Amino acid sequence: MFRISQFMRDLANAERTGAYPAASHRKPPGPVVIWNLIRRCNLTCKHCYALSADHDYAGELSTDEVFTVMDDLKAFHVPVLILSGGEPLMRPDIHAIAERAKAMRFYVGLSTNGTLVDDAEADRIAALGLDYVGISLDGLRDTHDKFRRLDGAFDRSLAAVRLLHARGVKVGLRFTMTALNAHDLPALLQLMRDEQVDKFYFSHLNYAGRGNIHRGKDAQHLATRDALDMLYARAWAAAQEGRDEDYVTGNNDADGPYLLQWVATHLPALHARFGDAMAEHLRAWGGNASGVNVANIDNLGNVHPDTMWWHHTLGNVRERPFSALWTDLSDPLLAGLKQHPRPVQGRCAGCRHLAICNGNTRVRAQQVTGNPWAEDPGCYLTDEEIGVAGGDMRVVTTPFSARQTLAQIPVVEAS
Template identity: 70%
Template sequence: MFRISQFMHELAQAEATGVYPAPARRTGKSPGSATQPLGPVVIWNLIRRCNLTCKHCYAFSADHDYPGELSTQQVFDVLDDLQAFNVRALILSGGEPLLRPDLFEIAARAKAMGFYIGLSTNGTLIDEPLAQRVHAAGFDYVGISLDGIGATHDKFRRLEGAFDRSLAAVRHLQKLGTKVGLRFTMTELNAFDLPNLLNLMRDEQVDKFYFSHLNYAGRGNIHRGKDAHHLATREALDLLYQTAWDDARSGGQHEYVTGNNDADGAYLLQWVRQHLPRWADDVQQRLVAWGGNASGVHVANIDNVGDVHPDTMWWHHTLGNVKARPFSEIWMDLSDPLMAGLKTRPRQVHGRCGGCQYLAICGGNTRVRAQQVTGDAWAEDPGCYLSDEEIGVAPGDARVVTTAYRGRKVIELVPSDS
C-alpha cells in the first residue's frame, strides 16, 4: 500500500516549517520478549462465500459454501501464533466476511488480544441493525467497495441496486462514528467515474479513499484485457496527488492511498520534482526507506482454508497451511523459491524492471502481473506506466504488454540470476 497522504502531510509540514520531518519508526515488542521487528499485516480471507460475483474478484467467490474452511477454534489458534509472531494488524476479508456466522466472535477475540482489525466488505448486507453490530465490535476501519457511481458500480458487482445498498452502509456507519473508507479498483470501464467518487467521498465526509490498480488474479486476471491504459492511469494519479495535496495543505485529515502498483512511489517523486523541487531529495530518501512492493515481506495472506500466500493476489501459489504448520514457521521458510526471491533485496528482476533507476523505490513492482502475463515471476511488470526515458532504460526493446487472458501461464520461480 502506498500512503499518498503521509507524504503530502510531510510535505505540507516541510513547507510550513522549512524542515522536512523525521521519519516515524516502525518497531514493536513481542509479548514477554525483547524488541523484535513487527510481523506483516495479515489479510485474512475468513470465508470465500460471497453474495456477489464481482468481475475483478481475486478469489473467484460465489454464493455457495466452500469445504474445508477454518473452524472457530482453528482461527483462535492462529490468532495466538500471530500475536506471538508480533503481527499487529489484521484485515478480515472474504468473500463477504459478514456471511461468516462467527465473525463477531473472532473480532472480539482479536480486539481483546490487542490487534488492529479492519473489515473489508462489499457493504450490501449492512443495514442499520448490522451497522450497529459492526460499530459495537470495535473495528478500527471498515473498507467498502465502490467501483463507480450507480449503474457503473452495479455492472461491476453484477447486482442491480448494489451501489445504493453499499452507499447506505457507508452512511449507517458514518452516522455511528465508525471509520469508513471507499475502495475503488480502476479499469478502462470505470476510470471516468474517479472524479465523481472523490466528490462523493467529500460530500459524504468519508475518512479514506483506497485506489486499487487492477491486479491479475482470479477474475481480475481473466478480465485483465480491460485494464486501464497507462495514460488513464497517469491522469488518475495526477488527480489523486493533487487532491491529497490540497487536503494536506488545508489541514485536512483525509487519507488517500493506492495499492497494487508500486510505480506510484516513483511517479510521486516526479510530481514532487515538478511541484516542490526543494524537497525532492528528502522525499526520495523516504521513498527508498519505504521500499515499494511488500508482498512476502510486510504483507501476508491467509485464505479461507488456511493456505498461506505472499499476498492476496498469489492464491495460485501456496506456501503452506496453518492446519499443518504455524503461520510464523511458514512465513520464515525460505525453501520456497518465490518467497526467497520476494524477500531478497534488491529483487533479482530483469527486463525494464531490472534496469530501472527507481528499483530501490518500487521494489520491482507487482510480481503477479509479470508472472500471469509472461510466466516468469521476475520479468518486467507490464502494469508499470512510466516511460523508458523516465525510468532510465534505453528505448527500442519491445515492452511486455498485457494481453487478453488465454489460460494460466507456467510459473517460473527461479530468480533470474540463478
C-alpha cells in the same frame, strides 16, 4: 499500500516550517495479514481475485482453528489483521473473531461490500470498536451495479457507508480502476467528500481471479497517469487545507516514483528544497511488500505471499504454523520476494527507482509472461523516466487465456 496523504502532509508541513522530517527505516515487527475467512459472497464481481460466489465452500477453518492461528500470529508480532472474504459478514462467527482480535490488541480492519449492513449490523460493527471498515464502490450507481452484477448494490453499499459513519466508525471507499470505470473516478472523489468519508483507497487492477480474466480491460498507462495526477492534486490540496482525508493506493508501486516526479513537475520550488528528503522517505517506504510485510491466509488456511498469489501456496496453517511458513525460504518465490534487491529482470532490473518500488507487482509479470521476475507490465513509467535504454519492446498485457504455460520459478539466494 502507498500512503499518498502522509507524504503530502509531510511536504505541506515542510513548506510551513522549513524542515522535512527525518526518514525512519524501522520495519514493522511482523507482516500485515489479510485474512480471507470465508470465500462465499452474495456478489460475483468482475474483478474478484477469490472467484467467489454465493454458495458454501467446503473445508474452511473452524472458529477454534481461527483462534489458534490468531495466537500464533500474535506471538509472531503481526500488528494488523484485515478480515476479508468473500463477504466476511456472511460468516456466522465474524463478530466473535473480530471481538477476540480486538481483545488481543491487533489493529483490526474489515473489508466488506457493504450490502449486508443494516441498522442492526451497523450497531454490531460499531460495538466491536473496529479500527477501520473498507467498503468497495466501483463507480456511481450504473457502473457499480454492472461490476457487482446486482441491481441496487450501489444504494445498499452507500447506505452502509452512511450507517457506519453516523456511528463514528472510520470508513473508507475502495475503488479498483479499469478501462470500464475510470470515468467515474472524479465523481467518486466528490462523493467521498460529500459523505465525509475518512479514506479513499485507489487500487490498480491486479491479475488474479476474475481480475486476471478481465485483464484485457485494464486501464491503459495514460489513463493511469491521469488518475494519479488527480489523486495527487487532491491529496496535496487536502494537506494544505488541513482536511482530515486519507488517500492511498495499492497494487502498483510505481506510484512512489511517480509521486516524486509529480512534485518535481507541479511543485518545483518544493522539490528543489525537499526532493532529496522525500526520495529518502520513499526508499524507507520500500515499495512492494508482498511476501515481506504483507501476507495472506485464505479460507482453507493456505498461506500466500499476498491476496493476488492464490495460485501459489506456501503451506497450510493446519499443518504448520504461519510463523514457520513465513520464515521458510525453501520456497523459491518467497525467497525471491524477501531478497533485497529482488532478482528482477528486464527493464525493472535497470530501473533507477528499484530501491523505491522494489520491483513493483510480481504477480502481473508472472501471469502475463510465466516468469515472476520479468518486468511488471503494469508499470506506467516510460523508459526515459526510469533511466533505461529505449527501443526494446515492452511486455504487453495480452487478454487472458486459460491455456497458459507457467515457467518454473527459479531458485534465488536469499540475502
